[in-house]
Amino acid sequence: GEDVEQSLFLSVREGDSSVINCTYTDSSSTYLYWYKQEPGAGLQLLTYIFSNMDMKQDQRLTVLLNKKDKHLSLRIADTQTGDSAIYFCAETITGGGNKLTFGTGTQLKVEL
Amino acid sequence: DADVTQTPRNRITKTGKRIMLECSQTKGHDRMYWYRQDPGLGLRLIYYSFDVKDINKGEISDGYSVSRQAQAKFSLSLESAIPNQTALYFCATSDLLAGGYEQYFGPGTRLTVT
Numbered sequence: 706g707e708d709v710e711q712s713l714f715l716s717v718r719e720g721d722s723s724v725i726n727c728t729y730t731d732s733s734s735t736y737l738y739w740y741k742q743e744p745g746a747g748l749q750l751l752t753y754i755f756s757n758m759d760m761k762q763d764q765r766l767t768v769l770l771n772k773k774d775k776h777l778s779l780r781i782a783d784t785q786t787g788d789s790a791i792y793f794c795a796e797t798i799t800g801g802g803n804k805l806t807f808g809t810g811t812q813l814k815v816e817l
Numbered sequence: 818d819a820d821v822t823q824t825p826r827n828r829i830t831k832t833g834k835r836i837m838l839e840c841s842q843t844k845g846h847d848r849m850y851w852y853r854q855d856p857g858l859g860l861r862l863i864y865y866s867f868d869v870k871d872i873n874k875g876e877i878s879d880g881y882s883v884s885r886q887a888q889a890k891f892s893l894s895l896e897s898a899i900p901n902q903t904a905l906y907f908c909a910t911s912d913l914l915a916g917g918y919e920q921y922f923g924p925g926t927r928l929t930v931t
Contacts, residue, residue: 746924747821748860748920750920804875805850805860807860809858809859810857
């Protein structure tokens with residue numbers, strides 16, 4: 706079955722890098738995603754990576770995928786207070802009809 | 818204007834009451850989804866619809882029903898609300914033609930069942 710896990714909390718200082726980790730169990734993942742949820746709002750897609758890629762970079766965001774270990778990470782460089790939010794990893798699987806399976810979410814707190 | 822809207826945004830209801838949450842979208846997407854969010858559990862899929870005539874159960878459909886009245890509208894009903902259905906509910910859409918990579922979420926409905 707599908708299972709996506711994340712640690713619940715991460716606290717960093719402004720200007721430092723944040724690394725949010727995610728592990729998944731389904732080896733037939735096609736795409737893996739990072740969504741951001743700001744307080745009182747819905748989720749917004751930050752970035753996604755196809756399962757045959759190892760890395761994707763988009764401005765301050767770097768996604769690393771270790772398919773062998775089924776480990777996905779999101780690195781945010783120069784973390785700002787506006788990055789404080791809940792971050793969800795999610796996956797879609799082959800034949801899954803574009804359904805997303807979400808992780809439990811990581812609450813990122815950025816301190817001054 | 819928001820592309821995916823949900824009404825109501827907040828609702829308090831009593832155990833046993835019937836309640837409907839509504840979702841509308843102006844994105845023209847064919848696929849629509851209902852999720853619930855609980856602290857520490859992430860989002861879990863309740864129902865999804867690939868078009869007006871296609872409705873599918875998600876991982877936690879018990880106690881819920883849905884109706885896809887039109888391509889743009891997808892409503893979620895709780896026939897007899899119970900306290901453990903207290904949660905934040907999200908509607909989302911995606912577009913098959915665009916590859917379906919991204920789901921677009923509404924702002925959420927906070928439901929409290931007392």
